[in-house]
Amino acid sequence: MKKRLGIFGSTGYIGEQTLSVIDKYRDIFEVEVLTGFENFEKLISQAKKFLPNVVVIGNSDYYEIVSDALQPLDIKVYAGAEAIEQVAGMDTLDMVVMAISGFSAFKPLKTALENKTAIALANKECMVSAGEWIRKKALSTGTIVIPVDSEPSAIFQCLVGESTKDIDKIILTASGGPFLRLSESQFKNITPEMALRHPKWKMGKKISVDSASMMNKGLEAIEARWFFGLKPDQIEVLIHEEAIVHSLVQFSDGSMKAQLSITDMRIPIQYALGYPERLAGKTSGLDLAKMGSLHFEAPDIKKFRNLALAFEALKKGGNMPCILNAANEIAVQEFLQKNIEFIQIPLVVENCMKTISFISNPSLDELLECDRKGRKKAAEFIKTLI
């Protein structure tokens, strides 16, 4: 029996990489569902290649085009956010690959969790905003949630066969992004084009900007808390420019484990899809002698203000990470549209963190409300900046 996969957000960077892994292991995997939001052309061509049972296009405007293209292949086509949410609950799915970016992935993720379908989670905003709820739900339903991103995948791999109680701390490595060596004063000249050119990883736009501002590492820290059931002070960040050591775990006995590989997203994706098996071959190994050396340094949280804010939210807990994430999503969007400066992103985030009421034990409804409020507040604050 092949493992039947639903790729949610298949037209994005992670979605495409996931399909390229699946393509190499057609004997193990088959595609049951593909969903995309805007890029109907790519969605159609993916569907023609992988022949899923169901395709959903998020933006209903493109429904007819997609439907017309795929009807001859006997592929069911739906449209709209609600359809995405519903197909995530299909019983024919063995695994949901959640590669939709942003908190909008939460509803289909929730559906998959409630249906006890194993989840390969590439999206980090959901874990950041509603991580405690997701962790509890996964534990109570016995649903496996495996990280896809390279850093939490590294931690996950270092922890197989180990006991969570033996974790002293985890250390998330960060390449430092394109602006690691820029002085603080040069930060004011950063354009979206500069922020999108990541030196190590090819990624989607949102995550590329987050990597450049190091908010990405802050989100990973919050996410890691709930992925691995840690306390905030058990999570550290370490700059490692080569992006070869993807993260480390320090155990209570002073021993440390690290996961390493070449910088290729297909490795953690393949691990998540194949878990608990490792799928042999088809990616190249790492030649440390050829590399010669690996470097490590402490992050500069004065320069990377977003990282400091994320750790503040991590420590504060409650709805604070949700506020941080919502504000950041809007700020990044506005930065990409050149409505605000790169250095204004943390101003937006900080403003929302300071002005939205803190709730220490938010319900799921309160978090969803807080997400809306955060976005609204961020948009309002941005208007005062323009």
Place this chain on the structure above:
Amino acid sequence: MKKRLGIFGSTGYIGEQTLSVIDKYRDIFEVEVLTGFENFEKLISQAKKFLPNVVVIGNSDYYEIVSDALQPLDIKVYAGAEAIEQVAGMDTLDMVVMAISGFSAFKPLKTALENKTAIALANKECMVSAGEWIRKKALSTGTIVIPVDSEPSAIFQCLVGESTKDIDKIILTASGGPFLRLSESQFKNITPEMALRHPKWKMGKKISVDSASMMNKGLEAIEARWFFGLKPDQIEVLIHEEAIVHSLVQFSDGSMKAQLSITDMRIPIQYALGYPERLAGKTSGLDLAKMGSLHFEAPDIKKFRNLALAFEALKKGGNMPCILNAANEIAVQEFLQKNIEFIQIPLVVENCMKTISFISNPSLDELLECDRKGRKKAAEFIKTLI
């Protein structure tokens, strides 16, 4: 119930470190047996501190001194190699820590294996000479054999929760010892005093010389084959001068795992004693940001001729590793007594490998005979050199 330990070779460096670990976890461990060979004073003082039930002094000349000193404490005292072999089979032992150096550890090790007592193995010569036999015996009796040495312990730790079939290769790191930066022409001036000053690890004499000649890494490669059930071409050596990454495993999917810690033998010893639990605290962690960088390079097997010979023996298999080990033990002994030069050690080893008959599938008796032959041949060849 405390774990009852027998420390075989307690007066050597690893033995002492083992007792210092036990001393920190008196609530978990108790010492049932202590054995030493010559150093009766240290053995007596260890026995007074840890109050084992049984003490064995290898050299019978010291029996009365030890016996007189420990009788008032109601400690049973025996003497001689045969007694060491016999106490290894005591049913009151939960674990045997085999810290005797050289192939002379084989008989007590065999006894412990046949009695299905868990073994923490610090000795590598036994695995080198009779690894296949040990592996088969451990598997057929279901006896756990956990490595104590930092490199195989690193591999062992990287493999918990993983499947042996997913191993692509293992990479044993080597600090390179005191002569890493010496030119080949400078090798002829190496004295025992120089060879005993290891830059990273404080160790016993035999292993210090083996580290300086890199035979130690060759022995570890052969040992790793049987510890982890690998093929010879799955084992590599990588120079890593800082001795922080203790070894790595590359998996079939291109992902790699490494174990790291500060350079402190008590960490792998503690892991072996506590396995499958990690014992919390009491050693310091590692600060990678403070370290700044880690370096890796390929070994120079032309300069370190012993390493090339060991890999030759590893690939050839059969009785070849046993010959290599026996010849090396004698050569190191003669080097320490200043009877031969450092650069003559590989000449002795190579001569024995070339002149003693190869047996592809040796029985245990043939191996024991081969060990004797190797020592004899090495001693004879050394006479022609002096």
